[in-house]
Amino acid sequence: MFFVDAIEVPGLGNRSYLAGGERAAVVVDPPRDVDQVIEAAARRGVRISHVAETHVHNDYVTGGLELARVTGAAYLVPAAARVSFDRVPVGDGDRTAIDPGAGLVLRALATPGHTPHHTSYVLEENGTAVAAFTGGSLLIGTVGRPDLVEPRLTEQLARAQHASAHRLASELPDETAVLPTHGFGSFCSSSRAEGGETTIGKEKVSNDALTRDVDTFVADLLAGLDDVPAYYTHMGPANAAGPAPVDLTPPAVADAGEIAARLAAGEWVVDLRNRVAFAEGHVAGSFNFEAEGQLATYLAWLIPWGKPVTLLADSPDRLAAAQRELVRVGIDRPAAAATGGPADWVRESETPASFPRGTFADLAGRAADVVVLDVRRASERSAGYVEGSVHIPIHALPRRIHEVPGGEVWVHCAGGMRAAIAASLLDAAGRDVVAVDDSFEAAEKAGLDLRIP
Template identity: 80%
Template sequence: MFFVDTLEFEGLGNRSHLAGGPGAAVVVDPPRDIDQVIAAAARHGVRIAFVAETHVHNDYVSGGLELARVTGADYLVPAGAHVSFARTPVADGDTVTVDAGLTLRAIATPGHTPHHTSYVLTEDGRDVAAFTGGSLLIGSVGRPDLVEPRLTERLARAQHASAHRLADELDDAVPVLPTHGFGSFCSSSQATGDSSTIGRERRTNDALTKDADTFVAELLAGLDDVPAYYAHMGPANAAGPAPVDLTPPARADGEEIAARLAAGEWVVDLRSRVAFAEGHVAGSFNFEGRGKLATHLAWLIPWGKPVTLLAGTPGQIADAQRELARVGIDRPAAAATGDPAGWIRSGERLASFPRARFADLARLRGRRERVVVLDVRRGSERADGFVDGSLHIPLHELHRRSGEVPDGTVWVHCAGGMRAAIAASLLDAAGRDVVAVDDGFDAAVEAGLTLRADSTG
């Protein structure tokens, strides 16, 4: 009897899969930190015989090469992928025997990348699972614009054809097990649901319910911003990532933290936005450890800039270090835990700034007090409605565009509060007076603020 274990990585919106029989298994699209994959295989008492990549990933650093080296597994990589290491190239129709009666079949599904390959697990001649990587997602498909702009439309059409090929070749009951689509920016649109089958996708997925021209036009019109760090992921995976090092970073005191800030390095406070606003090291940035830490930090930080992490406990540092390693931020320069009062030099004071609700902003505007309202949501979010008179600078552009923010106290908001807290910390570190609006955007309407619903404001 076969099994499939799914490992979820909520911060990146991705999943990896371990599938096998009584004695051996295959890992599809493994994470950088391979220890948890090895632990999952140990729980099943199986040997990892194969490691399979659906494509050269653009959104995270793969642990495939290291996992294959450690376990002795065959490393299956699509034949069309240009990589700099030894691997077993797989082409359309190739099969491998995972365990007795259990085989893995490669199906060429270009679109997310030109070489993208899906894998179908077959037990005793019956297809039992489809590992679709960045091809057919739950209610969506992988975006086609991460490789080369001139290929985007061609790859979008290939996505449509690949989705139809999977639907044509597989029975309705076959589970669809993608890598992307659970909040990942590799998804071309918001995926819905946690699990699916070929039959469900046949009824609900735009790639399978719309003609190619309509699908492609709508897909291309809906593509959102691409995280800046994606530019570094593909090359790292093609070159062959180094083994991950998760040993604890060196400990820093207030003097060292001050020195690192003075040197222009990034000091990142992982605590909640509430705790950060109440008291933090002046010049530090707030990226909550719970949330999309890796996505937001890797998107904003100048690539290669040293990072010092601050948190309440060593466990929080370890969790953040693991998540950051998945996107190539491998070794924190230093770390500090405990009471924030211990993160500053003797005689210095912690900085702070206020938090507020949209109702507070409405009252302020009702008194005709002039403030700067900064919206740091993405353009696609703002197009659905925004506070009248607000300035729009998406969070991922704020660090380089902060000079565009007018003088005065800045009330910064997003859709829920987390990105506003990041933005407020960036502006606070630059010496601006800020108020972080810690509220859901729906509350702006309830507060009586005037909204506009076009993209020109």
């Protein structure tokens, strides 16, 4: 009898998998922090005999090489992937016994599209396909985006995605579970389609790649692609070179004087508390990236790559969780850290800074007199925006902050998290800012004039 355990990585919108029988198991697309994978195997009482990568990842740093080293597992990597370490090269049709006593075999299936070398793995029990680990190929209702490798290859890879989806659908039984790595909020997904569980049969009737002809599918796919997170450019090379083991020990402790000195040196000081607490009081010049949100994605996207970062958290547990999130995207060691609250982080002669929060109803009475800044992505704004608002996506704001017109700035996104990040950036730049902490759906109800392009 086989099992499949999903290992959630919600901050990145990904899943890894532990699958096997009574004695041995394979791990597919493991996260950088491999301790949680080892613990999952221990709970099952199985040995990790194999680690498999569907592709060289562009959105996170893999733990595959380290996991294979620690456990002695064979490391399966697509043969066409250019990497700088020893691995077991896998080609289309290769079969690997995972737990012979349980009749479990992993069959490699070439599914190019997300990357040229992308490979899916079909778990077979006594010759019957029971699960397909589809990585960035067939996702739930969509496919992985094809534009992360080389712009000149994007259309070619989009067509390959269509063909790969059809190959999976034609070669596997309808009841086969489809288990993708991306697509649970990941920017590696080509759309926002979400869901928890699916099968080949369900995807045949709901997935755009399987319900549309190739030309229509490709045109719609390419038209819907959004900006690529800036840090992605560093993930592929790190994975191809072979990531180093992680160090999750606590960072050096920074006192108020050191925090001030790091800010004066132009370093980033990131406050991980929730946006309500940050607005009420924070270290002047610090930025707010909520630990509960997509911390790794947005911090790695906005921070100049390699710039030292000091983390401020309300508890050691929150700090430790943030470290774990950040190593997954290559921010390996904070320069320093501190726990507590603003009173602990500012020097005796200073007081915490603050800024107000509001709702769209509050904005409705002021919209004509203030600057309204929309920091959503272009795809979100295309569905409707506040008349007269300025649009600068959150990921572009650090380099375009000078484009925000003078005056009091009311900044909004779709729900409040990104608006809080933007408000902290503006506040640090000395602007008068109000963070709109509200759902965009409330804008029209509040009486604001909305325009749909």
